[in-house]
Amino acid sequence: MARPTIRDISKLTGLSTYTISQALRGADGVSDDSRARVLAAANDIGYIPNRAAQDLRRTNRDSVGLITASTSNSYYLDLIGGIQSTVQSLAWTVIIADVAVDGHYDADQEDRTVRRLIEARVAGVISTLTLRKENTDLLSKWDIPVVFVDSSPPAAAPDLPSVTTDNYRASMQVGEHLAGHGYKSWLFLAYPAIWSTRVEREHGLRDAATASGATLTVVESANDAISAKAALRLHLAASGAMPEVLIAGNNPMLLGALEHFRLAGLRVPYDIAVVGYDEFAWSNLIQPPLTLLNERSGEIGRQAAHTLAEIVLAQDEAEKGGLGGTPVYLPSHQKQVGAELIVRQSCGCQPRVTGPGAS
Known part of the structure; x- marks a missing residue:
């Protein structure tokens, strides 16, 4: 899938590429009407500027985005640890973004987060929340793979990678x-x-x-x-x-x-x-x-990071071979990690007696 460019925005708006570039940068000298037309067109075609002004070759990307849904939930601590321990061997950095601060989901924050991660040209995204279809489509348009953890892929894209609990x-x-x-x-x-x-x-x-x-x-x-x-x-x-x-x-x-x-x-x-x-x-x-x-969230994090790394490294090889960089998803990229009920006393079970005199 061809990525949208400033020239595409120019064709839609009739404005010069210079004016479009200035409008996207928020620079002076662009009328409010022209700026609004540029931003609307960019949004419609899914254009994301590269604010870091870096080379877009995948081999230069060294970070992954982790979208969480309330880091106040301690479940995520082990999950993050599992992800970071895995990508450390690849010298990748994990960028963490919360779209449900204090447990309150914010759709606008999800949209902003996905766009910022694309702007940063991350190698891939791990999401703990089922993203809106518009955002999975946007990531797909920019050939950025996504792996879902502790959540299902969107109904419109059930084949996307996931690591979940039954x-x-x-x-x-x-x-x-x-x-x-x-x-x-x-x-x-x-x-x-x-x-x-x-x-x-x-x-x-x-x-x-x-x-x-x-x-x-x-x-x-x-x-x-x-x-x-x-x-x-x-x-x-x-x-x-x-x-x-x-x-x-x-x-x-x-x-x-x-x-x-x-x-x-x-x-x-x-x-x-x-x-x-x-x-x-x-x-x-x-x-x-x-x-x-x-639910063994640390293991879920490790499995998710391994899955994402497998997809990204395959993209690298495909690009080197001139085959393009569209991520390839396999049935093996959908995994489940077994859960275990740890029985203690709050459910009404009696504590086990150990040591001398125990029968």
């Missing part, structure tokens, strides 16, 4: 464990469905609840701890009933729920059991230690 099966595993406790009333404190993992997690929990004769109630919150605490408090006050177990959709949901229980004087797991998604480093130090689904 969230349905993992959620069934969580539900089966809760059924083993005999819990019949479950509450799922969930983040918005714009994070694609939400759908499969809820689906798995619903099927597990149905299979065990339990009732699942879903309470949705914005993807931050403060909102989660407020949503849970309002729901419990309105319902007048306490569920037997709360399932926190991710770490911000878990933090908000635990804070509400502390303020309300509720004891975990005696007054309400708790299970969460996404293991983190100090989860076994909290009292009671937390039962969590470990």
